[in-house]
Amino acid sequence: MQWCLDQVGVVYRLDDGSRIAALSGVSCSIRQGERVAVIGNNGSGKSTLARLLAGIIQPTTGRITHEGEDNHDLGTAALVLQNPGDNIIGETVREEIELTVGGVDDAVTSPRRDALLSQYGLVELLDRPLAELSGGETQLVALVCGLLSGRRMVVLDEPTSHLDPPARRLLIDHLMTQSSDTHDQFESTPAVLFITQYRDEAQYFPRVIELDRGRLSFDGAPEELPVRDRDESPDDNPLPVDSESRPIVVVQGLNQSRSANGESAAVLKEITLTVQAGDAIGIVGPIGSGKTTLGYHLAGLMEPSAGTVEYRQGVSTADPPVVLIQFPERQLFAETVLDDVAFGARNRGLDRSAAAAQTRQVLDAVGLPAAEFEQRSPFSLSGGQKRRVALASVAVCGATLYILDEPTSALDADGHAALEEQLRRWRTEGVAYIVISHDVDWLRRVTERVWIIDKGRLLLDAHWPDDATGAALEQIGFVV
Numbered sequence: 001m002q003w004c005l006d007q008v009g010v011v012y013r014l015d016d017g018s019r020i021a022a023l024s025g026v027s028c029s030i031r032q033g034e035r036v037a038v039i040g041n042n043g044s045g046k047s048t049l050a051r052l053l054a055g056i057i058q059p060t061t062g063r064i065t066h067e068g069e070d071n072h073d074l075g076t077a078a079l080v081l082q083n084p085g086d087n088i089i090g091e092t093v094r095e096e097i098e099l100t101v102g103g104v105d106d107a108v109t110s111p112r113r114d115a116l117l118s119q120y121g122l123v124e125l126l127d128r129p130l131a132e133l134s135g136g137e138t139q140l141v142a143l144v145c146g147l148l149s150g151r152r153m154v155v156l157d158e159p160t161s162h163l164d165p166p167a168r169r170l171l172i173d174h175l176m177t178q179s180s181d182t183h184d185q186f187e188s189t190p191a192v193l194f195i196t197q198y199r200d201e202a203q204y205f206p207r208v209i210e211l212d213r214g215r216l217s218f219d220g221a222p223e224e225l226p227v228r229d230r231d232e233s234p235d236d237n238p239l240p241v242d243s244e245s246r247p248i249v250v251v252q253g254l255n256q257s258r259s260a261n262g263e264s265a266a267v268l269k270e271i272t273l274t275v276q277a278g279d280a281i282g283i284v285g286p287i288g289s290g291k292t293t294l295g296y297h298l299a300g301l302m303e304p305s306a307g308t309v310e311y312r313q314g315v316s317t318a319d320p321p322v323v324l325i326q327f328p329e330r331q332l333f334a335e336t337v338l339d340d341v342a343f344g345a346r347n348r349g350l351d352r353s354a355a356a357a358q359t360r361q362v363l364d365a366v367g368l369p370a371a372e373f374e375q376r377s378p379f380s381l382s383g384g385q386k387r388r389v390a391l392a393s394v395a396v397c398g399a400t401l402y403i404l405d406e407p408t409s410a411l412d413a414d415g416h417a418a419l420e421e422q423l424r425r426w427r428t429e430g431v432a433y434i435v436i437s438h439d440v441d442w443l444r445r446v447t448e449r450v451w452i453i454d455k456g457r458l459l460l461d462a463h464w465p466d467d468a469t470g471a472a473l474e475q476i477g478f479v480v
């Protein structure tokens with residue numbers, strides 16, 4: 001039983017009539033039960049391949065077949081979309097799971113469903129509204145629904161981009177050892193297509209496919225994958241220009257609660273900390289520990305249940321910190337990339353042509369050449385391209401403090417480099433930034449201090465080389 005792609009090409013048509021070749025001449029086959037990792041730069045065609053296999057789009061040229069028939073059937077493969085929130089249609093986790101397994105014999109599915117829910121820590125979340133879940137929790141729900149779908153293929157589009165290291169390990173181990181536990185309707189296990197930006201994850205898969213600008217550039221065992229020539233470790237923490245301590249945000253006794261079934265549950269507990277001018281701080285913590293909520297409080301976007309967030313020199317409610325949200329696709333709004341990014345520059349008083357000039361410069365810096373991208377609709381871009389637009393649109397805001405929530409997810413190596421370049425620029429300009437990330441090694445390179453959060457509490461506030469960071473990371477299950 002297999003899927004065959006024969007010289008497949010996909011061309012997208014834009015509103016202005018122009019065309020984009022997202023895939024060209026792709027030929028390969030995938031057998032039932034196979035585990036395949038798909039890698040490739042932003043815009044290389046990975047999500048397009050996912051849509052093809054799920055039967056959502058059809059090839060413009062060539063042919064894709066499943067068991068010899070054209071792959072029109074939407075029921076063959078389950079697709080867990082790149083942006084986990086896009087999968088969600090229910091109100092609560094329980095409802096989402098029921099919608100997923102609806103129609104499949106309950107006696108067969110329920111033991112497997114219960115096992116998966118407890119393995120992925122979702123039992124406590126069952127009655128929570130999906131709209132309230134953290135990014136990582138939402139991703140886990142989308143994943144478990146994909147695994148429970150009982151389809152012949154499960155296509156996971158960057159499924160670990162918001163997971164912490166323990167959840168990431170769990171998923172990969174699970175996919176590698178998976179047998180009949182996630183599958184009931186068919187005799188053999190489903191094929192898994194695992195799209196990722198993390199080459200280290202691809203190493204676990206027996207087969208890796210690489211796409212390069214729409215073409216299949218590699219298909220083989222991970223050991224044979226050519227090494228990328230990019231130097232991945234630029235200089236460590238650059239020194240700030242302004243090393244004298246000057247508090248810009250002071251947080252005291254911050255508590256945040258949410259109501260759950262008529263009772264109050266704590267999201268943040270007694271957080272006290274200070275951000276100094278020019279600080280470069282990383283925030284690390286397990287899925288659902290309160291990182292994004294803390295970021296929102298620092299940006300003045302939430303009212304504390306108790307305690308205070310006070311702005312000092314250079315930061316005010318009129319000139320607040322700027323936040324790059326965890327799913328920055330959601331902050332895109334304009335018809336063109338140019339208008340979207342220029343909005344922030346116009347907002348700080350630049351006239352139209354100065355704002356456009358700055359926008360073009362920033363677009364080039366984030367790896368979206370203005371000449372090619374400025375007239376594109378931001379909504380027609382690939383996942384990583386959208387994130388670059390969002391990064392550009394915060395970078396033009398000229399803030400004193402930036403808060404970036406998992407800014408590396410969905411970015412390829414060039415995107416990482418562009419982001420690091422932006423952080424370096426802020427560092428030399430004395431602009432403070434706070435970065436939330438599960439990628440501890442990367443955070444250590446680009447920040448000077450770290451806040452480790454666990455279950456809403458600040459477990460540690462320390463400079464990176466501090467021995468305590470290793471112990472605290474171990475305590476929260478992050479192996480370094």
Ligand SMILES: Nc1ncnc2c1ncn2[C@@H]1O[C@H](COP(=O)(O)OP(=O)(O)OP(=O)(O)O)[C@@H](O)[C@H]1O
Pocket residue numbers: 012013014020021022040041042043044045046047048049082379380381382383384385410
């Ligand atoms: N709906 C669309 N309309 C027009 N062009 C599109 C659309 N979706 C994707 N594209 C373009 O097709 C190409 C391939 O996009 P695709 O989303 O498949 O890439 P990707 O490899 O998944 O990238 P990423 O790593 O950024 O998620 C890109 O040039 C992108 O701009």
Ligand SMILES: [Mg+2]
Pocket residue numbers: 046047048082157382383384
């Ligand atoms: Mg994609």
